[in-house]
Amino acid sequence: MTKITMIGAGNLATHLCRALIKSGHEITQIYSRTVYSASNLGEEINVSYTTDIKSIKNSDLAIIAVNDDSIQDIEKHIDFPKVHTSGTKPISTLNGKNIGVFYPLQTFNKNIDVNFKSIPVCLESSNRDLLQTLKNLAVSISDKVIELNSEQRKNLHLAAVMSCNFSNMLYRLSEELCQKQGIPFDILQPLILETAQKIKNSSPSLAQTGPAQRGDFETIAKHLKLLGNDDEKKEIYQLLTASIKKRQ
Amino acid sequence: MTKITMIGAGNLATHLCRALIKSGHEITQIYSRTVYSASNLGEEINVSYTTDIKSIKNSDLAIIAVNDDSIQDIEKHIDFPKVHTSGTKPISTLNGKNIGVFYPLQTFNKNIDVNFKSIPVCLESSNRDLLQTLKNLAVSISDKVIELNSEQRKNLHLAAVMSCNFSNMLYRLSEELCQKQGIPFDILQPLILETAQKIKNSSPSLAQTGPAQRGDFETIAKHLKLLGNDDEKKEIYQLLTASIKKRQ
Incomplete structure (x- = not known):
């Protein structure tokens, strides 16, 4: 005690x-x-x-x-x-x-x-x-x-911000997309949860799916067109798509 | 049947x-x-x-x-x-x-x-x-x-890419940060899972935490310094931080 x-x-x-x-x-x-x-x-x-x-x-x-x-x-x-x-x-x-x-x-x-x-x-x-x-x-x-040590902990904190605070920001962007179309956001929850659970027994690089990972350029082009003049979402889409492609 | x-x-x-x-x-x-x-x-x-x-x-x-x-x-x-x-x-x-x-x-x-x-x-x-x-x-x-309808489904698919494929990409970036420091990535898993589960009973905007949400500019500056010359991670950090700040 x-x-x-x-x-x-x-x-x-x-x-x-x-x-x-x-x-x-x-x-x-x-x-x-x-x-x-x-x-x-x-x-x-x-x-x-x-x-x-x-x-x-x-x-x-x-x-x-x-x-x-x-x-x-x-x-x-x-x-x-x-x-x-x-x-x-x-x-x-x-x-x-x-x-x-x-x-x-x-x-x-x-x-x-x-x-x-x-x-x-x-x-x-x-x-x-x-x-x-x-x-x-x-x-x-x-x-x-x-x-x-202090250096490791500082980097772990940065990693936590990257993977958690920023993921939540992506959930927000996706909620905005749903709201604009009258789609209840909760239908994305099983997929969001599965994505987070998947990396328990696998590494995030093995768990990667989606158009960027498949090299499905047609879908990527369609998505960018869908985003219209929403430059913020477009920039985030392009940046993360490039990061996925870079690691293939 | x-x-x-x-x-x-x-x-x-x-x-x-x-x-x-x-x-x-x-x-x-x-x-x-x-x-x-x-x-x-x-x-x-x-x-x-x-x-x-x-x-x-x-x-x-x-x-x-x-x-x-x-x-x-x-x-x-x-x-x-x-x-x-x-x-x-x-x-x-x-x-x-x-x-x-x-x-x-x-x-x-x-x-x-x-x-x-x-x-x-x-x-x-x-x-x-x-x-x-x-x-x-x-x-x-x-x-x-x-x-x-087809328009809604197309947007839902885009939202799924945003919140799931891109979240997984952030998990990868954070795994890279951990590996560089010899930190086992699995210690981030409870936090990643909690982040995904949190939005079940709350909206992602209410669930937002982290330095950008708190307006903790000192921590943001420290994180950017930690990223050194890793321009890719820096750009993603800055873009998502700006998105969080914009919505406060």
């Missing part, structure tokens, strides 16, 4: 608290800048909370789960082992000898339940003892624990 | 035959240009097969499940009710009074089992009677049946 101080009371902090308590760890204190968030989470999990950074008490580990820009302001008040949870900030954002990173790779929303077991947790630490503590903590809540 | 002639013995024809038989319909004959495909499917489902287009016998309905470019060559030999299964070809690709479209929206692979019930089937027909036959057939194998 690790005794943990949770710094932050947002989406990630909330899900982390729930998962850690479920796995038998103790949250000893919650800090948040806003009373509303602090009290909400504190009351949910029955833990004392504070909005005064100077009244944070020592524990085995502080998990700093706040937005990237606030990490440095907060971390200087914590002089016991501490980790941040950011995908983009290097470990050196923290000061001291017992510092680390505990980065769960997922999008979180307080009101949507997640199965933490399936969420990869990426770890980094300034020393072996703390790394071992973090590993024990991570494997108790997740089935996928991996050690990554 | 509808008696059906299956024209084609590829991925879609195979899955359609399996689903139709399961729902109590009768496949009376299979045609394929290649003996290998025809005999494989014919033997699997115990139905007589032919490679001679002139020996196709009448049935209630011919389902033409061949590649787009072969539809016209084949359809002229069929003088009983017939449908094609293409997403991009208009209904007018077929000639006669009893023509239609039966377009299941999914990617198929002979060796991967699909739950046909969840696959949307898009219908179009030249007349009401045939449309009713197609509806009965479609609802017996799928829970999602929708009537779309």
